[in-house]
Amino acid sequence: MDPSGAVWINQLFWLIFLLLLIMPMIKAQTLEWSRERLIRTIEEKRKSRVITMIHRQETRSLLGFFMMRFITIEDSEQVLRAIRMTPKDLPIDFIIHTPGGIALAATQIAQALADHKAPVRVIVPHYAMSGGTLIALAADEIIMDEHAVLGPVDPQLGQEPAASIVKIKELKDPNEIDDATWIKIDVSEKALKQMFDNVKKLLIKKGYDESTAEKVAEELSLGKYTHDYPLTYEHVKSLGLNVSTDVPEEVYALMDLYPQPAGTPAVQYIPVPYHRPGNSQPTGNKN
Secondary structure (H helix, E strand, C coil): CCCCHHHHHHHHHHHHHHHHHHHHHHHHHHHHHHHHHHHHHHHHHHCCCCEEEECCCCEECCEEEEEECCCCCCCCHHHHHHHHHCCCCCCEEEEEEEEEEEHHHHHHHHHHHHCCCCEEEEEEEEEECHHHHHHHHHEEEECCCCCCEEECCCCCEEEEEEEHHHHHHHHHCCCHCHHHHHHHHHHEEEEEEHHHHHHHHHHCCCCCCCHHHHHHHHHHHHHCCCCCCCCCCHHCCCCCCCCECCCCCHHHHHHCCCCCCCCCCCCCCCCCCECCCCCCECCCCCH
């Protein structure tokens, strides 16, 4: 082979390698700029401070391994900093999409939102389970998509529901329960009471009367449902919470800027308002 040809192939190889190395970084930075522009648009339209906490499965590094996201202490640090930087008379729109996470972190965020002097609106375009629901309860108004869901906030000890652990006392003779289980029962009882009190105090702070606050706390924190039970808009509204379905269209557009990892799509559709064949008018749109 001509030596100059070998050099050219070698240079081409390294050029392609460098392109593969930097393209994910360029794509990530472009997405970040697009998110910031859209967040600024939402802020200007709603005259508010927009804070987002959106947890998707993400791809990390050139090797492309997946990482699941959930509410962490680092999230609470960032959210508390954002709230502290927000003028006290400026409303907050908190956009959340999460499966839940660390109870301490969710509690810190909820308390900070509840203490904000101006109106706080928590917007749920798809779902906010567990700790995400606790955060939503700190809002003056919960804005959900009509098919979005919240979830119970009953405490979990590892992978075990605290409410189920407490029931062991009812199902077994006390002499048949070992010391380790008694410790778990004791911790579970404390966790259930703490969460009940926490939810009740949050709601009273947001202006709900004591009977409504107790009703919601009992419904959501004491293990009436499985931890992944979906609480629909109708269910949430029936509890007496201030909830609406007025999700701004820009929020849905923002969610598109948090894509799942690339690969063979499980769901496909034409990404425009759908037209029936032969009909120029779109169907299925909201008015």
